[in-house]
Amino acid sequence: MEHTPEKTERLAILKQLIKDLHAGAAFDEVKRRFGELIKDVSPGEIADMEQALIAEGMPEEEIKRLCDVHAALFADMLKPPSGPQLGEGHPVDTFKRENEALGAVARDLRAKLTGLGDPPDADEFKQQAGNIQALLEQLGEVEKHYLRKENQLFPVMEQVGITGPPKVMWAVHDDIRALLKSARKAVADGDAIAAVNNGFTFLDKLEDMITKEENILFPMALEKLSDENWTAVRTGEEEIGYALIEPREYADTAAPSTTAAPPSASEHKDALKLSTGALTLEQVNLMLTHLPVDVSFVDENDEVRYYSDVKERIFPRSPGVIGRKVQNCHPPASVHTVQKILEAFRSGEKDVAEFWIELQGKFVHIRYFAVRDGVGKYRGTLEVSQDVTDIRKLKGERRLVNW
Numbered sequence: 001m002e003h004t005p006e007k008t009e010r011l012a013i014l015k016q017l018i019k020d021l022h023a024g025a026a027f028d029e030v031k032r033r034f035g036e037l038i039k040d041v042s043p044g045e046i047a048d049m050e051q052a053l054i055a056e057g058m059p060e061e062e063i064k065r066l067c068d069v070h071a072a073l074f075a076d077m078l079k080p081p082s083g084p085q086l087g088e089g090h091p092v093d094t095f096k097r098e099n100e101a102l103g104a105v106a107r108d109l110r111a112k113l114t115g116l117g118d119p120p121d122a123d124e125f126k127q128q129a130g131n132i133q134a135l136l137e138q139l140g141e142v143e144k145h146y147l148r149k150e151n152q153l154f155p156v157m158e159q160v161g162i163t164g165p166p167k168v169m170w171a172v173h174d175d176i177r178a179l180l181k182s183a184r185k186a187v188a189d190g191d192a193i194a195a196v197n198n199g200f201t202f203l204d205k206l207e208d209m210i211t212k213e214e215n216i217l218f219p220m221a222l223e224k225l226s227d228e229n230w231t232a233v234r235t236g237e238e239e240i241g242y243a244l245i246e247p248r249e250y251a252d253t254a255a256p257s258t259t260a261a262p263p264s265a266s267e268h269k270d271a272l273k274l275s276t277g278a279l280t281l282e283q284v285n286l287m288l289t290h291l292p293v294d295v296s297f298v299d300e301n302d303e304v305r306y307y308s309d310v311k312e313r314i315f316p317r318s319p320g321v322i323g324r325k326v327q328n329c330h331p332p333a334s335v336h337t338v339q340k341i342l343e344a345f346r347s348g349e350k351d352v353a354e355f356w357i358e359l360q361g362k363f364v365h366i367r368y369f370a371v372r373d374g375v376g377k378y379r380g381t382l383e384v385s386q387d388v389t390d391i392r393k394l395k396g397e398r399r400l401v402n403w
Helices: 005-022 027-037 043-055 060-065 067-075 091-115 122-139 142-159 164-189 192-224 227-234 281-289 332-347
Strands: 272-274 277-279 294-299 304-307 352-359 362-372 378-387
Touching: 005 027, 005 043, 043 060, 043 164, 043 192, 060 164, 091 122, 091 142, 091 192, 091 227, 122 164, 122 192, 142 164, 142 192, 142 227, 164 192, 277 281, 332 362, 332 378
Parallel strands: none
Antiparallel strands: 272 277, 294 304, 294 378, 352 362, 362 378
């Protein structure tokens, strides 16, 4: 990204101030220097600053650790966002409406927790536990808000070169998720002290994230993203859902597609355009052969059209079955069941049939799915077989961060 000499100098100043903070300089002193050197700062410059620090080797985790301090440093000096008024249905308008709804519930919960006293009164907690849990459940809707940021907004920001701030903010999302889980557990366990402490900590982080979105993230995104970018953000929102509000019709003149994602800059010229992306034939084949399941597809005429060429097969398959009637691929004793499933799928009576068997020391899960097109017409049957022996033994949790 090109910068004027003035912006380049401002960026250097911002970087040095943040480096001083991370090195342990007093916040008030850094803020005083900030005020003397820079009259105001735009959210986009904050993005450029964080991006530059990461590029120079500062770990994202370190930026996340002090992001609250950064926000406090910039809070009084951010330029007010400029530009046209957001239309209804614009992604930022939707995010803001959700923040209003989430903020109202957060205030209700804060009042409930405060009303329990310090330390919390045990009897009052018992009476209010159901109401507190219900408010926490409502605030759990923030998951949809965060998922839309992570899966719709952040990818588009990354396409225009903003990669650092989304990663830092996503990590804070995970902190908030963990705090919500702890608060819910404390209420369910009847632990009044933990419920209040965890609840307040969760609320502090939740409300702080709302402030960061309103004052930094959204103005930054509005400054950096084009109308086409916002159309891409809007695409697919309904699949994730909305937090505590009903969506409005997108009022932008460039109506977003509801079926296909916009092509990325790296899309291959020979790629097959799918409903949610594009893949080359090689990529499709590699993906299907690396699935941890056996997959077969039978068309609407009951003819076998495909089976996945996986390394460890559960049931034997060979090229001779391609084009063969599926009824002829099963032993006589089970043909009537196969026919019954196909007829139920074809008529629309059923959409799924599943079975499980023990086979040579393995526990095998077999599922059949009716495949229908956009207007509901039957187009075939997908068979998915999976060895779930080890899956059935799983207990507890192993999260991605523990890998």
